[in-house]
Amino acid sequence: MTLDAVLRVDRAGLDLPLTVEPGEVVVVLGPNGAGKTTALRALAGLLPLQEGHIRLNGQVWDEPPRTFVPAQQRRVGVVFQDYLLFQHMSVLENVAFGLRARGTPRDAARARAMTWLDAVGIGDQARKRPGALSGGQAQRVALARALATEPEVLLLDEPLAALDAGTRLKVRAELARHLRDFPGRTVLVTHDPVDAMALGDRLVVIEDGQVTQTGAPREVARHPRTAYIADLVGLNLLRGKANGTTVTLDTGTTLTTVSANSGSIYVAFPPSAISLHHVRSSEPNTWLATVTGVEQHAHTTRIHLDNGVSADLTPATVADLELNTPLWATVHPESLQTYK
């Protein structure tokens, strides 16, 4: 019953193994250009694989060079990034289209479409054209259209990216509810860590077409393993070799940690855990750092230091610092998380 896929497309440099259980929501998270949309198009049947396979319930959807089942013969539902609603049809006809295409008689298709529009909360918009809808409403129509055919696999491409911040919060909560109720397998691709954490049962992080980390959202958020993920979840990430409570970083600096480890290890800590001083303190975990950039966020100032480390300070603290000279950075051992 599992969706079992190995997606390889050379052109996009994509090499992505993927399994999705019924009822599970797998989020493929990655930066723009990582191959997320290519992966989704391959699953949908809009792009043939060059190598690998896509299988569902022992049925082969794609296995080059022998088998390729085109999109219209796969039981998939797709929510496209810009929804791709049919502009010349009413909202109701949009949602009924998939049912009609699969042979449901007109009246039955319209009745089922109406049920789905009510389920996503926009039954009152059924007669309108898609052009007359707000972004949030259009997103709901796209979801209803994809779900109406009761697909085995639901694919969502950046489903919330086109929405403004206010609408996004509400639509995200609704989408999470619909995805929980959906009995099939869901693959959602996004570059937004908030969407990924809120909607996914499991994350698959891809960078340059390759998987760099997988796991439950909590696990990925707490224990990032690449600079990209660490940046997404707002942590500083360093690598080093542990010997007891001492970690020698790749840069040569040594840090003292609370827990004892051995061998190659990740060290993560929040930017707010760093303090910066003009004079060297006697604290452990102090090193000389150069400021490479300064960014003002809402109420904090983010100072970028060499070696990819960031520090979040209050504007008042920053005012007391001379940023053009090297500064002593200190981080408390209790703030350091270590993991293999």
Added chain:
Amino acid sequence: MRKGRLPVVLVVPAVLGLAFLVLPLVGLLARTEWSEFPSRLLSAEVGEALRLSLVCASLATVVCVVLGVPLAWMLARGDIPGRRLVRALVTVPLVLPPVVGGVALLLVLGKRGPVGGLLESWFGVSLPFTTAGVVVAEAFVAMPFLVISVEGALRAADPRAEEAAATLGASRWLTFRRITLPSVMPGVVAGTVLCWARALGEFGATITFAGNFPGETTTMPLAVYLALETDPQAAIVLSVVLLAVSVAVLASLRDRWVGG
């Protein structure tokens, strides 16, 4: 925009050019005897040519739509080998002198031609010098206008809407009917009007392939040409009708062609 006097070297030829294009039409309208116009329009030979022209141009347009829209789709969407060559071949009748088209049709569809011979022996049908021949000649010359127009609209339409339809289980034919065609309808309508106007004005291919038999193959342009020596006023009346049709076509397509 920069203000100041327009340079004379540009203004003089521009005005001459405009006069060159407009004056003949003004002259045509000035020479028309408007009091006789309605009776002339309803006279036997003018009415006959008018009726024949409308019927043949409309039939030719139907042929062009039925064959040309799928051809445009193949060019825009089909993964066919040598697509550029096919597109070039489709465009040939657009630049070919129509009389050459007529000769070519005669050689292929004439009694001794490879296709014409088969039509004759299998169905007893002969196209040259018949009303059906007029339709064939007009369709040959007018179809590229439709194909080019529809293909342009298809290329401008977002093919991802068709992908969305495919993921919803729609076959390519259903997708074409319900998604693609409605979205390119303005292009199809414009192409059809253009095609019909071209068919209506067709002269060279028609007279070569279908000859000139009043009531059977003498369409308006042929009648104008013939009447010019025997009955100039009839020629003028027919010319005014053709001019009116051209203006009407232009007006109906103004958003597409005369914008800005």
